[in-house]
Amino acid sequence: MGRLIIKPGVFEGEVSQAKTILQVLLELHAPMHFSCRRGLCGQDLIRVLAGWENLNPIGDLEDGTLELLRAKGKQMRMACCTRVVGAGEVIVEVVK
Numbered sequence: 001m002g003r004l005i006i007k008p009g010v011f012e013g014e015v016s017q018a019k020t021i022l023q024v025l026l027e028l029h030a031p032m033h034f035s036c037r038r039g040l041c042g043q044d045l046i047r048v049l050a051g052w053e054n055l056n057p058i059g060d061l062e063d064g065t066l067e068l069l070r071a072k073g074k075q076m077r078m079a080c081c082t083r084v085v086g087a088g089e090v091i092v093e094v095v096k
């Protein structure tokens with residue numbers, strides 16, 4: 001289990017590596033746009049403030065969407081595709 005912090009003040013705690021950051025946000029009833037849950041629609045963009053190395057790799061669908069959104073290479077991920085897989089801490093914020 002890794003540690004996840006969602007800023008500002010949304011969540012802080014241990015998370016299973018099976019759970020996406022979108023799932024964590026929805027369980028908290030946090031306001032969040034989403035649709036496809038597959039990395040295609042581009043609605044659930046998050047910014048990774050720390051711990052990038054503790055995240056699962058970016059898949060092809062997510063990679064294409066990040067490129068379309070001009071978010072590739074800018075420490076951004078789609079929340080529906082992103083899981084904490086390392087033992088370290090990850091800090092993210094939702095991009096409005």
Ligand code: FES
Nearest residue numbers: 037039041042080
């Ligand atoms: S819900 Fe569509 S990209 Fe994440």
